[in-house]
Amino acid sequence: MLKQILAALALLFAPAVQAQAVKDADPALWVVKDADTTIYLFGTVHVLKPGLGWFDEGVKAAFDKSDELVLEMVEPDAATMQGLIMKTALNPEGPTLTEKLPADKREAYAKAMTDVGVPAAALDRFDPWFAAVTLSIAGLPKLGYDPESGAERTLTTAAKAANKQVIGLETAEQQLGYFDNLPEPLQVKFLVSTVEDYPRMATELDKMIASWSAGDPETLGKTMNEELADTPELAKVLLADRNARWADWIEQRLQKPGTVFVAVGAGHLAGAESVQAQLAKHKLTVTRVAY
Numbered sequence: 001m002l003k004q005i006l007a008a009l010a011l012l013f014a015p016a017v018q019a020q021a022v023k024d025a026d027p028a029l030w031v032v033k034d035a036d037t038t039i040y041l042f043g044t045v046h047v048l049k050p051g052l053g054w055f056d057e058g059v060k061a062a063f064d065k066s067d068e069l070v071l072e073m074v075e076p077d078a079a080t081m082q083g084l085i086m087k088t089a090l091n092p093e094g095p096t097l098t099e100k101l102p103a104d105k106r107e108a109y110a111k112a113m114t115d116v117g118v119p120a121a122a123l124d125r126f127d128p129w130f131a132a133v134t135l136s137i138a139g140l141p142k143l144g145y146d147p148e149s150g151a152e153r154t155l156t157t158a159a160k161a162a163n164k165q166v167i168g169l170e171t172a173e174q175q176l177g178y179f180d181n182l183p184e185p186l187q188v189k190f191l192v193s194t195v196e197d198y199p200r201m202a203t204e205l206d207k208m209i210a211s212w213s214a215g216d217p218e219t220l221g222k223t224m225n226e227e228l229a230d231t232p233e234l235a236k237v238l239l240a241d242r243n244a245r246w247a248d249w250i251e252q253r254l255q256k257p258g259t260v261f262v263a264v265g266a267g268h269l270a271g272a273e274s275v276q277a278q279l280a281k282h283k284l285t286v287t288r289v290a291y
Contacts, residue, residue, distance in 0.1 A: 025054040025213035029062060029289040030269070032250065032279060036257040039250055040066065041275065041286065043220070043266030044151035045212050047137070049144050052213060055154055058291025063158065066261035068165040071152055076172050084172055088180040089130035096124035097131055100184070105192050112198045115139065128187035129179035132194040136201075143202050155263055169246055169264070178237050186233055193230040212266055221270020240273040247278030254284075 030041040040062040055063075063069075075081070091097075098106055098120060110120040113131075116139035123131045141147070159166045182190070197204070204223060211220035228235035246264065253260060268275050276286040 022051055022053040023213075025052045026057065026215045026291070027054055027059065027212050027266070028215045028217045028269070029058055029291065030276065030286050031062070031289050032254070032284055032286045034254050037254045038065070038259045039253060040259075040261045040289070041269060042151075042261065042263045043212070043217060043269040044155075044263050045209060045266060046150045046152060047140050047145045047147055048149040048151065048209065050146050050149045052149075052209075054151070054213070055158070058289055061291070062289065063155070063261050064162075066164065066259045068167065068258070068260050069155055069159040070260055070262040071156070071166065071168050072264050073170050073172055073175055074166055074168040075152070075156075081172060084176055085130070088173075088176045089126050091127050092125055097126060097128060098124055100128060100188055102188075102192065105195060109191070109195045112195050115198075116142065127180065128184065128191040129182060132187070132191040133179070135191075135194050135198060139201070140205075143205065145205070151263065155261075169249060169262075170242075182234065182237070186231065190231050190234055196230075208266075217266065217270040220266050221274070224265075224267035224270070239268065239271075243268055243273055243275045244278050246275050247282060247284075250275070250279060251282045251284065 028043060032039050032041065042059060042062070076084070098109070101109055109131075112135055113120040113123070116135060118134060118138050123134065147153075156166055179187070208220055208223050211217075211223060228238065246262075246268070250262070264275070271277075279286050
């Protein structure tokens with residue numbers, strides 16, 4: 001759920017990472033092409049545990065052939081992102097965040113925040129959506145996930161080293177705006193759902209990484225998108241609508257020659273509203289790359 005927007009926050013809680021053996025992973029890869037354009041579609045996981053060897057074999061070959069890397073968003077520097085967050089998420093007036101929560105959810109919220117090392121009171125002057133996203137990511141290093149091991153970071157570093165152009169389908173302002181423009185009751189519902197899901201976070205993340213590593217997008221997409229089952233309005237904003245816009249972008253990009261590596265969250269490449277399903281509406285065929 002756009003965790004890369006706030007991945008920098010997780011660095012505040014990151015422990016030292018020990019060296020470990022590399023475990024092979026073979027995530028899914030697709031391609032759509034015409035006579036003079038090839039566009040690879042790769043589903044990423046924004047924050048991974050160290051030690052997964054996924055940037056090799058078919059994925060690396062497709063990346064090496066590509067002239068440019070296209071991400072959901074080109075992440076701005078930490079200072080710029082912090083400024084954007086303060087501009088969009090800070091809410092200095094009115095009831096506190098805790099007061100906005102249903103009374104029977106406040107204790108669970110405070111307990112979950114304390115568990116990830118963020119005092120609930122520290123977020124009382126922020127919007128509910130920001131607390132939900134913070135809760136989703138602040139505890140990841142504690143579970144062994146390293147923000148620097150995310151697929152986007154790896155791909156961006158490789159693209160810069162190879163002098164490939166790196167562009168974003170969206171901007172940081174847009175991505176923050178998706179959350180900030182949600183009606184407050186929906187933001188509260190999103191936060192409550194996140195608090196309720198928090199005890200299962202480690203198990204669900206491990207399931208997602210296992211499916212991603214095995215190249216099983218159906219299971220991965222089902223698990224990832226179940227996070228939004230309680231908030232279908234949010235699923236429309238964060239998944240369906242964006243997938244449709246990205247399919248439009250891909251159709252337009254096919255009009256220009258070249259080879260492109262598009263890397264977006266794996267949840268966008270699975271399910272009935274996936275980017276591939278949207279491309280099918282444009283009469284475009286997407287093929288799974290065997291490797």
